[in-house]
Amino acid sequence: MKNEAVREAIVAAATKEFTENGYVNTTINQIARSAGTSPSNVYVYFASKVEIAIAVYEPWYRDRIHKLGIKVARSRSPERRVEILIDGLFRDIANQGYTVILVQALATAGPSDQYRPDLLKWTEKQIARMLRVIDPESGWTDAQADALAHMLVLVFDGLAVRKNLNQPIEDSEAGLILLAHMLIRKG
Incomplete structure (x- = not known):
């Protein structure tokens, strides 16, 4: 039987290890040791390190996207809604450390x-x-x-990869402004 406290300990340990060492440099052994369990027990709760990274990232990310949707809906003009969407996705969420962890996880994942x-x-x-x-x-x-949502996620992924490579988002600023103008012109 799975114990929710053990699962939470694994996620907390992974959060700590990913934050301190990065996704790539963190091992299941490190996560297990930090969680006070065995590596084989980690696999009882998670099929892979990628799944652990998603468990770390998902609550934070869903909260950010949910709050972004509320801000977009509450804004008064289409122009402001587009600005909030672009800022929220690309300057806020894609530019965060948790996003870098997920990008590293997905970039190194394989079919197994x-x-x-x-x-x-x-x-x-x-x-x-x-x-x-x-x-x-x-x-x-x-x-x-x-x-368009699919394309925006691809842009998001690209900006997150750039963040992973320590490339400032300002390098993409002109493209983000152009994207905002394109979205507004549709309306």
Whole structure:
């Protein structure tokens, strides 16, 4: 039987180890030792190190995306909604340490890591919903909003990779401004 306290200890230990050593330099042995359990017991709770990284990242990330959706919806103008969406996704969330951990995890994952794209699919749905809220009269079809959400996630991933490589987001500033203008012109 799985014990929730053990699972939480593993996630807490992984958070500490990933933060101190980075994803790539953290081993299951380190996580297990820090959690006070055995490496084999870690695998009782998680199929792979990638799954552990997602468990560390997901609550933080879902909270940020949820708060971003509220801010987008509450804003008064389409221009401001786009600005909030771009700032939230690319200057705030993609520019954080937890995002770097996830990017490292996904970049080094292979088929044996049993990656499940649940968080990715959820993210794309949330972004598509925000796009439809930007200007309800813009005429975004569901297919267009879904496709654009997918593209925005790809941009997000690229910016997070740049952050991982210590490349400042300012290097991408002109592209983000252009992207905001493109989204506003649709409306």
